[in-house]
Amino acid sequence: MSSNTDQLPRVFQANLARLFDRIILPGLDALAVHPRLERGEAATLDAFLDRAAAQVDNYTANEAAKAYVLTLAAMFERQLSVWARARQTEGRGHFSRIRGFEALLTACADQAGIDLQRDRLGSDLSQMFLVANVVRHGDGRSCEALRAAAPELWETDAPDYLDLLPGEAVVSEHLRMRRRDLIRYIRAATCFWGLADRLPMAVADPPYRED
Template identity: 40%
Template sequence: MRKQDLLPRQFQVGCARLYQMIIAPTLAALQPTPRVQTLEFASIAEFLDACTTTTATMLAYEARRSFALTLGGLFERQLWIWSRAHFTADDKQGMEKQTFFPLLQATARKHRISLHWFGIGEDIRELYLVANAVRHGDGSSIAELRLKAGHLWPSMTDRQAEQCDAMGIWSEAIQIADVDLGRYVEAVCRFWGLADREQGAMIDPLLESVYRH
């Protein structure tokens, strides 16, 4: 057994524990609430309560975007480490110039991992696009997400869409649902489970079931 053969299990455990110990408890503590619709309030106290609710919801979605960024960055780093451990010297010269998606596909082909299994390839692609949009703001990632992942803006009104277009703030308006974060975690854990060829490998690690509800 070579050390690099244990990397997939190490990476899978790292992603699963990140979800179990940090992401899931925080999601439970920071639950978004429905948007305050009224602009008229009966008292200052009512106005301040509405402000508190609004800012708490903004924080909840900011946390979810931050977790997507963290998970996407973690998986990308893991993928680079694993690829460098297995590619030949000649392969590495061309690999260093690859962007994330070609690297993911090349690595999956080399290790006979099906990115179509349970749609993990599409889920990982969505995660990476979200992470890229959260990090850099509006750009090509947002353009693709708007075409393929409209669920990331579940309550977008026409007026809000016009504002996002005018100010270039679609990335700020992303509202990641807990089920989507769970789907991203499940996809990267399944990827490493499929990559793990050692005895006792698990494709689906024991994750908390918060994201299934």
């Protein structure tokens, strides 16, 4: 007979999937995004206003994607904490002295017998959390760590993005989050709980793929 703790991974996986499928994906798809932004002097006022509107569209879409990563990371971290406490209450682990996301992720993976090296699982989850920290705090240690680990998330001369902040460029403001990044993160998070699920018919290969 399974315990309540044994049911948690499946509930967590379903909750993440519902959030992504019902809120995040429709939200992203509803936003106007332009593949290229026109630059230089506009010939007419209407052309100038159209260019400005496109710049705002793309900036807003990027901000929305970053906010969605923050939401995903917060939910996943909270789930790890709930699972760890439940395991400890049942005498199936000791988590009380663990501090920080990386330590908690590693401890939970060890308890569940999950190889974080599998299919970039650990690196994608760690990256998701670093992105969330950058979204929360801007420039700082997390931003430096993320740039070192994933420089591809920055593109200085991107043809489809223009920072709207005046003055000197702020590094964290040029972090780009795209649909494919969110898909990587939701796949990693739902895969983690699928691998932790010991009940029959567990889904260890969730149906999220980069386009």
